[in-house]
Amino acid sequence: MSEVKVPAPPNGPVPWDKALAHSLLSDMLRIRRMEEKCAQLYGEQKIRGFLHLYIGEEAVASGALRAMRPEDNIVATYREHGHALLRGMPMGVIMAEMFGKQEGCSRGRGGSMHLFNRAARFYGGQAIVGGGLPLAAGLALADKMGGRQALTACFFGEGAMDEGAFHEAVNLAALWQLPVLFLCENNLYSMGMALALAESQTDLCAKATSYGVATVRVDGMDVVAVHEAVQRAAHQVRTGGAPVFVELQTYRFRAHSMFDPDLYRDKNEVEAWKTRGPIHTYTARLKAQGSLSEEEFLALDAAAQAEVDAAVAFAEAGTWEQVEDLLRDVHTLEGAP
Amino acid sequence: MGRRISYREALREALREALQADPRVFLMGEDVGRYGGTYAVSKGLLDEFGPERIRDTPLSELGFVGAGIGAALGGMRPIVEVMTVNFSLLALDPIVNTAAMLRHMSGGQFSVPVVIRMATGAGRQVGAQHSNSFEGWYAHVPGIKVLAPATIEDARGMLSAALADPDPVLIFEHAQLYNLEGELPEGAPPVVDIRSACIRREGSDVSLITHGGSLYKTLRAADELAALGISAEVVDLRVLRPLDDATIMASVRKCRRAVVVDEAWRSGSLAAEVMARIAEQAFFDLDAPLGRVCSEEVPIPYARHMEEAALPQVPKIVAAAQAVMGNNT
Numbered sequence: 001m002s003e004v005k006v007p008a009p010p011n012g013p014v015p016w017d018k019a020l021a022h023s024l025l026s027d028m029l030r031i032r033r034m035e036e037k038c039a040q041l042y043g044e045q046k047i048r049g050f051l052h053l054y055i056g057e058e059a060v061a062s063g064a065l066r067a068m069r070p071e072d073n074i075v076a077t078y079r080e081h082g083h084a085l086l087r088g089m090p091m092g093v094i095m096a097e098m099f100g101k102q103e104g105c106s107r108g109r110g111g112s113m114h115l116f117n118r119a120a121r122f123y124g125g126q127a128i129v130g131g132g133l134p135l136a137a138g139l140a141l142a143d144k145m146g147g148r149q150a151l152t153a154c155f156f157g158e159g160a161m162d163e164g165a166f167h168e169a170v171n172l173a174a175l176w177q178l179p180v181l182f183l184c185e186n187n188l189y190s191m192g193m194a195l196a197l198a199e200s201q202t203d204l205c206a207k208a209t210s211y212g213v214a215t216v217r218v219d220g221m222d223v224v225a226v227h228e229a230v231q232r233a234a235h236q237v238r239t240g241g242a243p244v245f246v247e248l249q250t251y252r253f254r255a256h257s258m259f260d261p262d263l264y265r266d267k268n269e270v271e272a273w274k275t276r277g278p279i280h281t282y283t284a285r286l287k288a289q290g291s292l293s294e295e296e297f298l299a300l301d302a303a304a305q306a307e308v309d310a311a312v313a314f315a316e317a318g319t320w321e322q323v324e325d326l327l328r329d330v331h332t333l334e335g336a337p
Numbered sequence: 338m339g340r341r342i343s344y345r346e347a348l349r350e351a352l353r354e355a356l357q358a359d360p361r362v363f364l365m366g367e368d369v370g371r372y373g374g375t376y377a378v379s380k381g382l383l384d385e386f387g388p389e390r391i392r393d394t395p396l397s398e399l400g401f402v403g404a405g406i407g408a409a410l411g412g413m414r415p416i417v418e419v420m421t422v423n424f425s426l427l428a429l430d431p432i433v434n435t436a437a438m439l440r441h442m443s444g445g446q447f448s449v450p451v452v453i454r455m456a457t458g459a460g461r462q463v464g465a466q467h468s469n470s471f472e473g474w475y476a477h478v479p480g481i482k483v484l485a486p487a488t489i490e491d492a493r494g495m496l497s498a499a500l501a502d503p504d505p506v507l508i509f510e511h512a513q514l515y516n517l518e519g520e521l522p523e524g525a526p527p528v529v530d531i532r533s534a535c536i537r538r539e540g541s542d543v544s545l546i547t548h549g550g551s552l553y554k555t556l557r558a559a560d561e562l563a564a565l566g567i568s569a570e571v572v573d574l575r576v577l578r579p580l581d582d583a584t585i586m587a588s589v590r591k592c593r594r595a596v597v598v599d600e601a602w603r604s605g606s607l608a609a610e611v612m613a614r615i616a617e618q619a620f621f622d623l624d625a626p627l628g629r630v631c632s633e634e635v636p637i638p639y640a641r642h643m644e645e646a647a648l649p650q651v652p653k654i655v656a657a658a659q660a661v662m663g664n665n666t
Contacts, residue, residue, distance in 0.1 A: 073411070102444075104444070107445065118443075118447060123447075128435075135403055135404075135435060137407060138405060138407020139410060139411040141408045142410070142411025145389065146411070146413070168395075168401075168403075169404070172394075172401065175395065331503075331504050332440060
């Protein structure tokens, strides 16, 4: 087995008050515990279809979404359970969607990859790689033309940068000076395809720079770095009215989906990245500076676990949409919003 | 008495009216502004409404059609112009995977009130990659409405109906029709529906069912058939999705014979769908097998005589009608 080199684990002081520091930890724990349960429920065949877990990448959604405001639009990918949760969607509603129950956010029509919430301005749940990018440009165009002070945060993987959609959307956003925050979750693999095997230019920021877009590269395993960088980038978008591109370097600890035997990665590489895990490194930093006790950690974790238990119970108790409604909402009914 | 107006001018009037009526409406697409529109439909609108609302886009169909869909989600009422149907294939992903599916897959949370216009059809010697009629492909997709205005009245009236619809609407303008001239009544613009097919010529022997640019060839064929003693009814589908089965079946039941005329290729075509529906719903009302006239299954060639040979033409329609009448003389 070969030696795998990864950057040193995230370290250093956490410059936040205790409340904020604990909130970010809680955010990551809630995603982690929810998704560990999802994996188990997939094994029990309660959740079917595709299931893409975010485990290992929690610092990205946690740090980024805490920098967003209610009036902002969020566009995410098919690996979006955590984003939906932190955008305020109840865990039970997310879980019910994955169960296919009509109490789910999309009435059980969407499943894991198609979480949506109109009230939270959460526009998916987009399962075509790159498909969310032009949509985000359009949402931002609507805000700009409507004179609203909001930004559109668009999450996508580095694989989406292989697609023309990325280049067309970034060009439009830069050309028209649209308030889009491009958040690239670079986990190094587009399914099984390593970045270096897919792209001639592996410097992702260089691609965005070529469109005249400001860029920043962040350690996506470090929730402190993510939150601080995305706060600054969001401020830049809000005040400058122009897009900003953030590359968040991260790593998924699980396979691409539940169907993926994960044959394309060196096991040592996965283990090496786990030393950089966003939750345990952050927990250690908080403890080292006296911002978190073991009891406090256990309490946060227990709360997350209790939320998961309640969510599963909610999903279990959910009901199936009646088959008579199959064709409902292909079109908008008169009088619907 | 009405006033004389071209199909192009009727479209422009409809755009102007929509832009004046609703500040959420804007037009975007390639060369819609400074160039004045590839087919000059939007000529003059840039001066009138400015570059924010007559928005030139880069050559970026996937990007700007997707952005139009996003803007519709964000509360605007975009009209997206795609230069020609062949280019719209670069935007199939946002149209099909996003616009058409979003409402259902989100459990009814989002409507996508976007209107996408494009030129379609052949007959101008512009070669294989600018001459197709893919509106039937779009008519395959649930969640969108597909319109084919063939008359001055529909060119003038369909846009406002499309904008009033909360769901995505695609409008296919046959490129041969832009110079068509006709009359509109003075005063208020025509109010047209986007639900029904229309009988453009009454007849009793054979129902000729068509849409878009083929309407005029079909009407000329009906004239020739009349001279041969055959009374042809001409049905203009107008709305390709959802199809107006009731009007189609009423005409077929009356005439007991039918020929479908469709400029698309025949295999897997809208013509095939119309024929299948007739077979399902009106089989026992038929006195003869169904007929159809489609384009030959080749890329549309450049040379005029070859292009003409590839497309539905009046003699082919006449011959197909005679065949279902059992009269091949």
